[in-house]
Amino acid sequence: MLRISKLLAATFAIGSLTIGAATAESVLRSADTHPDGYPTVEAVKYMGELLKQRTNGRYSVEVYHSAQLGEEKDTIEQTQTGVIDLNRVSMGPFNGIVPETQVPSLPYMFRSVDQMRHVMDGPIGDEILKAFEAHDLVGLAFYDSGARSFYNTKKDITSIADLKGMKFRVIQSDVFVDMVNALGANATPMAYGEVYSALETGVIDGAENNWPSFESAKHYEVAKHYTIDQHQIVPEVLVMSKASWEKLAPEDQAIVRQAAKDSVVKMRELWDAQEKKSRDIVEKAGVKISEIDKQPLIDAMKPVYDKYLSTPELKDLAARIQATK
Ligand code: GTR
Secondary structure, eight states: OHHHHHHHHHHSSSOOOOOOTTTOOOOEEESSOOOOOOOHHHHHHHHHHHHHHHTSEEEEEEETTTTTTTTTTHHHHHHHHTSSSSEEEESSGGTTTTTGHHHHHHHSSOOHHHHHHHHHHHHHHHHHHHHHGGGTTEOOOOOOOOBBBEEEESOOOOOOGGGGGGGGEEEEEEHHHHHHHHHHSEEEEOOOOHHHHHHHHOOEEEEEEHHHHHHTGGGTTTEEEEEEOOOOOOOEEEEEEEEHHHOOOHHHHHHHHHHHHHHHHHHHHHHHHHHHHHHHHHTTTEEEEEESSHHHHHHHTTTHHHHHSSHHHHHHHHHHHHHHH
């Protein structure tokens, strides 16, 4: 009885944790905008399984996929206040909160997905994870998001001039807004869940994302032109609410952190397979894929870099990323 009541007390102490009827286990609530089966959703579920095994069932994770807990901007706030325990989000919506996330979000900052993985797996990644702590969050691990490219409902884009005047939805981040505007197009920041109907009704001409998002959000049904410009390789991040974190015993904190790190390997396997599957689905559905010379786009980013690499620390972070093989 004592044991049960202790468990219950521990359970209630953690913001949104709920109680499993038979086991008195504590369930961490985790948010994700993507549908069930998407690599990020499956990776967090896997992390939850590891956590359950390693705490002998005391903790587990329930993933609320498909934006059930809200759009990314809102779920981030709820994670900061401890209403949501865990959150898997793109770095983009963190750009206005954690300045260090602006650097890996800059267009053409990484040369390849491999280089991005290498950077985020090393000391630079640890440093950026740590930066979340000043903002009521604990950075646990980075996931992948491949490369983001433009797609639209109107035409094939084969040169920078084709982007002129087109209206593209972007993540709610000034880095993304400035990137699109610097290319001569017009940026419309908007929540992910609104993009499909905005494309369909012509509120926007296009958006930008990786293959799995373009496919799973069904944007390809309405936007039939995809340009491989790969302007951003933006890592995704799994964060925990600091409020939830601080209620865990130190040994449980270590188990959570390790389970999150261990889920990265799983995520990458799933991601690599999903990119191929998603590209195949959209190609079969008749999406026209075009190539573009990236150099003029890279050159156009100079003012964006000047604006965001605004302190010696951020400049140094960028230089260290670029110097990593
Ligand atoms: C996806 C990312 C999501 C979300 C989405 C968007 O690539 O995985 O977390 O940020 O992009 O464009 O809103």
